[in-house]
Amino acid sequence: MTPLPLAPIVLTPLVVLALATVLTWVERRLLGLWQDRYGPNRVGPGGMFQAVADGIKLLFKQDWVPPFADRGVFVLAPAIGMMTVLLSFAVIPLAAGGIAGGLNVGLLFILAMMGLGVYAVVLAGWASDSKYALLGGMRAAAQMISYEVFMALSLLGVVMVAGSFSLRDIVAAQSGLWFIIPQGLGFVVFLLAGIAETHRLPFDLPEGENELGAGFHTEYSGMKFGMFFIAEYAGIVLVSALATTLYLGGGNGLLLPAPVWFALKTGVIVAFFILLRAGLPRPRYDQLMGLGWKVLLPLSLLNVLATGTVMMLRAS
Amino acid sequence: MLDTLRTLLLTFLHGFHRRATVQYPEQQPYLPPRYRGRIILSRDPDGGERCVACNLCAVACPVDCISLQKTERDGRWYPDYFRINFSRCIFCGFCEEACPTYAIQLTPDFEMGEYARPNLVYEKEDLLISGTGKYPGYSFHHVAGVPIPGKDRGASEHERAPIDLHSLLP
Numbered sequence: 068m069t070p071l072p073l074a075p076i077v078l079t080p081l082v083v084l085a086l087a088t089v090l091t092w093v094e095r096r097l098l099g100l101w102q103d104r105y106g107p108n109r110v111g112p113g114g115m116f117q118a119v120a121d122g123i124k125l126l127f128k129q130d131w132v133p134p135f136a137d138r139g140v141f142v143l144a145p146a147i148g149m150m151t152v153l154l155s156f157a158v159i160p161l162a163a164g165g166i167a168g169g170l171n172v173g174l175l176f177i178l179a180m181m182g183l184g185v186y187a188v189v190l191a192g193w194a195s196d197s198k199y200a201l202l203g204g205m206r207a208a209a210q211m212i213s214y215e216v217f218m219a220l221s222l223l224g225v226v227m228v229a230g231s232f233s234l235r236d237i238v239a240a241q242s243g244l245w246f247i248i249p250q251g252l253g254f255v256v257f258l259l260a261g262i263a264e265t266h267r268l269p270f271d272l273p274e275g276e277n278e279l280g281a282g283f284h285t286e287y288s289g290m291k292f293g294m295f296f297i298a299e300y301a302g303i304v305l306v307s308a309l310a311t312t313l314y315l316g317g318g319n320g321l322l323l324p325a326p327v328w329f330a331l332k333t334g335v336i337v338a339f340f341i342l343l344r345a346g347l348p349r350p351r352y353d354q355l356m357g358l359g360w361k362v363l364l365p366l367s368l369l370n371v372l373a374t375g376t377v378m379m380l381r382a383s
Numbered sequence: 384m385l386d387t388l389r390t391l392l393l394t395f396l397h398g399f400h401r402r403a404t405v406q407y408p409e410q411q412p413y414l415p416p417r418y419r420g421r422i423i424l425s426r427d428p429d430g431g432e433r434c435v436a437c438n439l440c441a442v443a444c445p446v447d448c449i450s451l452q453k454t455e456r457d458g459r460w461y462p463d464y465f466r467i468n469f470s471r472c473i474f475c476g477f478c479e480e481a482c483p484t485y486a487i488q489l490t491p492d493f494e495m496g497e498y499a500r501p502n503l504v505y506e507k508e509d510l511l512i513s514g515t516g517k518y519p520g521y522s523f524h525h526v527a528g529v530p531i532p533g534k535d536r537g538a539s540e541h542e543r544a545p546i547d548l549h550s551l552l553p
Binding site for chain 2: 099100101102103104105342343345346347
């Protein structure tokens with residue numbers, strides 16, 4: 068039994084929370100940049116402390132639970148959302164292995180946590196006992212469960228090539244060639260599924276503020292809403308870090324140390340996520356489901372088939 | 384598919400465009416000379432108040448934000464009080480158009496923010512400026528036929544003396 072890695076256990080959640088908070092500001096600035104405006108640039112240098120100001124505002128807001136809501140579940144839902152995302156970070160080999168970067172079922176653990184993350188949204192929608200929240204929760208359930216299928220299938224190619232579920236081994240297997248080259252199709256499918264999984268624009272139908280108010284978190288206020296918010300941004304970081312780990316070679320790179328490379332690659336993918344939000348409109352719900360089942364599912368199955376064929380031909 | 388990628392590319396290229404935002408308090412926006420902002424009351428070239436309390440501005444005002452009372456001093460009409468409620472004013476400029484003496488004028492200034500609503504009610508002393516505003520050299524009483532102390536009927540500019548009707552009798 069190895070001693071518990073105390074420093075990473077304490078630091079990882081703090082760093083992730085801080086990152087997610089700063090990301091709210093980064094996103095608004097980048098959206099501003101791409102829409103020919105400035106975004107928040109008043110609080111602190113370049114508006115950097117906007118996230119802090121927002122946090123203070125959320126903390127001082129009235130924490131109101133609607134009288135018609137199912138109180139216990141209502142309070143539990145944001146906690147689940149936050150917890151699953153934070154737990155997923157345990158197996159990401161952020162720098163020198165993370166907390167449990169070598170866990171031999173690391174990838175399965177992350178998929179399991181993402182599966183549990185659906186509960187946060189569904190329970191929030193259900194416990195709110197409000198039509199918009201319920202519609203949002205319902206959409207979220209269908210969307211996240213179906214996109215989870217392709218996400219897992221698209222990751223299968225990586226697992227087949229690397230021969231391991233451990234994220235550390237997968238990174239090690241990419242020391243020669245990043246998996247984005249042989250698994251390009253899987254990368255695209257994974258990224259699309261990741262957007263849907265974190266219900267980010269353009270796949271933010273569970274929230275859909277123009278039609279559903281705010282979707283599943285319509286009835287949430289104060290720091291409970293803040294937790295959904297931060298969990299969403301932490302989810303973006305998670306998916307980006309996962310994409311970096313699985314397809315872009317993790318911390319592998321020339322000259323610079325591994326953590327810097329990891330942060331750079333993750334940052335590029337996060338920026339791409341924000342670019343998607345700046346550029347694309349939200350599809351209709353049937354288009355979203357159609358894209359999933361009619362395009363992405365066959366594509367990911369094809370990817371698995373092709374990977375398997377190539378591996379068999381190589382072996383023989 | 385391709386159009387989606389093209390959209391993303393174009394959006395990304397917008398990162399290299401100039402930003403449209405005017406950083407307002409540091410960077411003042413351009414206000415044309417005839418911008419309709421805060422209302423003022425101007426004075427004669429001699430320094431006297433131009434307003435003759437005719438009430439035309441108050442009548443023209445579509446939101447009834449102007450309130451004034453006539454008084455007489457030295458044989459001339461003046462507003463006793465002149466009050467504009469800027470929390471109602473819509474800056475339409477009808478008062479300026481209605482004014483026969485060029486007294487009431489709109490200026491290119493909109494920075495009138497207040498924390499308390501009553502502070503937006505401007506009295507005559509707040510409205511009066513020391514100069515002539517947009518019409519330098521114009522003095523209503525010098526061109527109008529109305530007699531004032533020191534200027535009899537017919538003594539205005541471009542005005543002939545009134546005809547003595549008795550002299551026309553056969």
